[in-house]
Amino acid sequence: MPIIYVDGIKSLQEQEMTKYSPFLSKSLYIKGLQCHKALWLHKNRPELKDEVSTAQQVVFDAGTDVGILAQHLFPGGVEVPYDGLTTAQQVTMTRRLIAEGVETIYEAAFNFDNLFCKVDILHKGVDGWELYEVKNSTDRKDVYVNDIAIQYHIVTGSEIPVSSACLVHINNQYVRHGDIDVQQLFTILDITDEIIDKQAELQKNIAAMRGMLQGEMPAIDIGPHCSDPYECSFSGHCWSHIPSPSVFDFADLGKPDGFALYKQGIVKMEDVSRETLGWRQQMQLDGYLHQKNVVDVAAIKEFLDSLWYPLAFLDFETTCLMAVPLFEGTRPFQPVPFQFSLHMRNSSDAPVQHREFLAPAVGDPQEPFLHALLDALPENACILSWNKGFEGKILRMLAERFSMHGERLQHHIDNLVDLMTPFRSKQIYHWQFNGSYSIKAVLPALVPELSYEALAISDGGTAADAWLQMRASSDPDEQKKIGGDLLEYCHLDTLAMVRILDELNKFCG
Numbered sequence: 428m429p430i431i432y433v434d435g436i437k438s439l440q441e442q443e444m445t446k447y448s449p450f451l452s453k454s455l456y457i458k459g460l461q462c463h464k465a466l467w468l469h470k471n472r473p474e475l476k477d478e479v480s481t482a483q484q485v486v487f488d489a490g491t492d493v494g495i496l497a498q499h500l501f502p503g504g505v506e507v508p509y510d511g512l513t514t515a516q517q518v519t520m521t522r523r524l525i526a527e528g529v530e531t532i533y534e535a536a537f538n539f540d541n542l543f544c545k546v547d548i549l550h551k552g553v554d555g556w557e558l559y560e561v562k563n564s565t566d567r568k569d570v571y572v573n574d575i576a577i578q579y580h581i582v583t584g585s586e587i588p589v590s591s592a593c594l595v596h597i598n599n600q601y602v603r604h605g606d607i608d609v610q611q612l613f614t615i616l617d618i619t620d621e622i623i624d625k626q627a628e629l630q631k632n633i634a635a636m637r638g639m640l641q642g643e644m645p646a647i648d649i650g651p652h653c654s655d656p657y658e659c660s661f662s663g664h665c666w667s668h669i670p671s672p673s674v675f676d677f678a679d680l681g682k683p684d685g686f687a688l689y690k691q692g693i694v695k696m697e698d699v700s701r702e703t704l705g706w707r708q709q710m711q712l713d714g715y716l717h718q719k720n721v722v723d724v725a726a727i728k729e730f731l732d733s734l735w736y737p738l739a740f741l742d743f744e745t746t747c748l749m750a751v752p753l754f755e756g757t758r759p760f761q762p763v764p765f766q767f768s769l770h771m772r773n774s775s776d777a778p779v780q781h782r783e784f785l786a787p788a789v790g791d792p793q794e795p796f797l798h799a800l801l802d803a804l805p806e807n808a809c810i811l812s813w814n815k816g817f818e819g820k821i822l823r824m825l826a827e828r829f830s831m832h833g834e835r836l837q838h839h840i841d842n843l844v845d846l847m848t849p850f851r852s853k854q855i856y857h858w859q860f861n862g863s864y865s866i867k868a869v870l871p872a873l874v875p876e877l878s879y880e881a882l883a884i885s886d887g888g889t890a891a892d893a894w895l896q897m898r899a900s901s902d903p904d905e906q907k908k909i910g911g912d913l914l915e916y917c918h919l920d921t922l923a924m925v926r927i928l929d930e931l932n933k934f935c936g
């Protein structure tokens with residue numbers, strides 16, 4: 428058969444090769460390692476993918492930001508852009524840059540054996556080309572090793588000798604002082620030997636994936652791999668047969684876990700044998716089947732007797748966990764408080780008062796937050812929060828950062844009481860909690876007239892994103908709207924605690 432070479436069109440030989448060697452990018456290879464079915468669906472039924480959630484988009488964007496910042500480790504390089512170039516053009520541009528003697532290339536593109544990858548940073552060191560993969564994480568993970576292993580395979584297959592293959596991750600000990608110090612922010616881990624050791628296994632994996640892609644959809648059932656190492660984008664499709672509630676809805680199930688039960692054909696919650704469950708799960712099952720509630724009046728009374736006036740109901744909102752610390756004195760992935768709501772009651776029959784704080788859209792929120800909090804909190808208040816470990820952690824961080832207020836903050840930390848305790852320990856359990864003790868589950872069951880549902884912001888993650896959005900906006904109307912939504916949300920968090928405590932008091936007469 429003659430081989431016809433036409434510029435821009437694959438030769439027959441290439442077409443034949445492609446037929447038996449389906450195209451795989453680096454990310455498709457990683458997807459296939461997690462689950463062959465996910466790779467098959469991506470190639471053949473992409474319309475079945477779940478929509479990308481806002482939270483996932485934030486993770487993707489954060490990864491991109493960190494990648495750009497890491498380029499400063501090797502300044503003066505040339506970037507091979509994604510936008511406006513086909514993958515073939517990106518590969519051609521990379522080749523040209525190498526031929527021209529460019530020593531640092533960002534997003535270098537390679538294609539070998541119908542495999543494609545982009546290398547975050549390719550740098551020519553004294554011993555040869557060094558390959559750097561940047562991750563928005565504080566440590567090494569197996570999935571990163573696989574990610575770098577396929578890059579190594581493609582780059583060396585493209586006849587570019589690689590002297591080292593490195594993972595660039597975030598140094599969680601870094602503390603920001605002034606401008607970001609990229610040399611301190613990142614840790615470079617040379618994993619060349621591990622990458623070379625992976626090559627034989629990698630080639631077998633590629634062959635297995637390509638063989639699989641030429642057949643029907645593989646019969647792979649749901650399992651722990653659906654969310655490990657990443658949340659699969661076909662979960663909505665593959666999990667559609669799971670009823671609600673199911674064995675996967677038991678809280679803190681332990682062994683046998685939901686997947687073990689599912690494998691035995693036990694899927695609905697009511698199909699589980701009650702005797703095989705722990706007492707907490709039995710409580711959840713009884714609640715679901717018989718709308719049974721539990722109230723241990725003596726234990727709740729003991730909890731209530733441990734409280735004192737003035738009572739302060741306190742809740743913080745903090746930034747999302749960002750790899751690159753935004754503010755002075757903070758570490759990677761450190762939550763930074765920007766808002767609080769405080770309801771207070773000075774005696775059992777005194778009216779409830781409210782104080783609140785939302786950091787302005789510019790500047791470091793930490794100091795204004797601290798001063799507003801110290802001003803609002805009564806000196807010897809019993810401070811109720813929901814999951815006090817979180818509020819305590821933020822107060823300890825502030826005490827470390829602003830040591831002159833350390834003693835006062837420690838005093839407040841000592842006075843923290845967790846309103847979640849009677850719920851976590853199941854001294855009170857309402858069937859509508861569905862095994863949960865989060866305030867979002869408890870509030871609608873005990874105080875149905877209060878609800879997060881109508882709010883524009885209804886969870887902490889959305890609040891964190893909204894605050895960043897407010898800072899990024901130059902539209903005063905948008906800033907005002909977001910600010911109002913944030914205040915409304917945080918206010919409800921502490922009002923909810925006030926009303927839940929009222930309900931606990933009612934149980935004890």
Ligand code: SF4
Binds near residue numbers: 464652659
């Ligand atoms: S949801 Fe689970 S079984 Fe379905 S494709 Fe994804 S990983 Fe595979």
